[in-house]
Amino acid sequence: MSSHSDPIGDLAAAISRVLEGRTITELTRLSGGASRETWRFGADGEPLIIQRQRSGDTRDMEVEASVLRAAAVAGVPVPRLVASGRFDEGARYIIQSWVEGETIARKILRDDVYASARRSLVGQFATALAAVHSIPIDDVAGLPATDQMAQYRQSLDDLNAQLDQAHPAFELAFRWLEGNRPASARRTVVHGDFRLGNVMVGPDGLRAVLDWELAHIGDPMEDLGWLCVRAWRFGSERPVAGLGAREALLTGYEAASGSPADPDALRWWEVLGTLKWGIMCMLQASAHLLGFSRSHELAAIGRRVCENEYDIMLALEGRWSTLGVA
Amino acid sequence: MNTEQTPHDVPTTAQLVESVREWLQNDVLTSTTGRVQFHSRVAINVLAMVERELAVGARQSIDHVRRLSELGVASDAELAAGIRSGAFDDRIDDVVAAVRSSVVDKLSVANPTYMRPDDQSP
DSSP, rough: OSSSOOHHHHHHHHHHHHHTTTOOOEEEEEESSSSSSEEEETTTTTTEEEEEOOOOOSSSSSHHHHHHHHHHHHOOOOOOEEEEOOOTSSSSSEEOOOOOOOOOOOHHHHHHGGGGHHHHHHHHHHHHHHHHTTGGGGSSOOOOOOOOOHHHHHHHHHHHHHHHHHOHHHHHHHHHHTTTSOOOOOOOOOOOOTTTSSSEEETTEEEEEOOTTTTTEOOOOHHHHHHGGGGTTOOOOOOOOTTTTHHHHHHHHHHHHHOOOOHHHHHHHHHHHHHHHHHHHHHHHHHHHSSSSSOOOHHHHHHGGGHHHHHEEEEEEEGGTTTTTO | OOOOOOOOOOOOOHHHHHHHHHIIIIGOOOOOOOOHHHHEEEEHHHHHHHHHHHHHHHHHHHHHHHHHHHOOOSSHHHHHHHHHHHGGGHHHHHHHHHHHHHHHHHHHHHHHHGSSSGGOOO
């Protein structure tokens, strides 16, 4: 422990050490989530970003770095990996090139400067996802391969017990998902959180796929379904990321991947994604209700759970006859 | 109009909440920026939600109990357990209709404009 207190100076010095003595300037914090914080800085004038892991995060950032490396080789547009490892004080880090552009969904969906990008993004998303799913699994050892439905079944049970809640709409969704699981699926690398907000977009379209910390091994259709969840349309009526039609996503994906993309499988993953987002809203509200982080903003999210219940009711309208025939 | 007897004077609960919401809207929102302004906006939305629940909550509770009893259960927990076990598979249309009505009630308090126009109360 040093006797002075200059956390920013200490971080700059630590970064300089791992970048072979380059001069670190304008170290500015961009965001601080629960598990990691992101900073922007210049290294001898080159704009870079660093993500530094916090102590509560058990994921291995080296796995994420290896995914980034493999994604670049597979042709996914990603920031260049500059360095990764562990600081002397123990925190893991990833340093990447800074990619200029916009991540805020509402700007991408509404601002005039992105009008041309909006016409090409669905096709570019399809191509990028096909590239993600082409990454050889053996190149990225250490990714979790948990069954998504089982994982969120457990999360819902835990949250229901902690909050003394019951959600008949979510039980209907699980019942439908059990009876309609897509038959056989490819197993590939899955990005896990591919949507507006986690991609860098310029007036020319998709520039970089960001936020790989939820990457795992699973059914590639999970990424396509998540992109269609109503929450990620940010108020737009268009199903795919608020930008386009499901058919355009499926057609573009089939062309880029050479693999068939079944609309029923897409719907199955969209329903599971909607359910998953509803459970994540419960989790955020629980942080307030259980006292980990008292906040009226988190509390209010508890009353947004029913938005996802409503979306499930809409997505499965007229499809309930196929319930529970597993 | 609330016909229940209460010892309290005016303002009513709803009027008290309304007065705080109006202060947040008229004074706090306009004199803050950034994070505090964002959190003021969230607080306004929360109070508006409370006002909606005060207006329709009692009616919704009666409707909810009736929907549950028509399915032969006493609580959402019982309904959820029945759906999970498959006990309702042969009455699925009734269950879906009841669950959908509950969800619409929840959203009509939480965020009415999130719903399709035909699901929003006039």
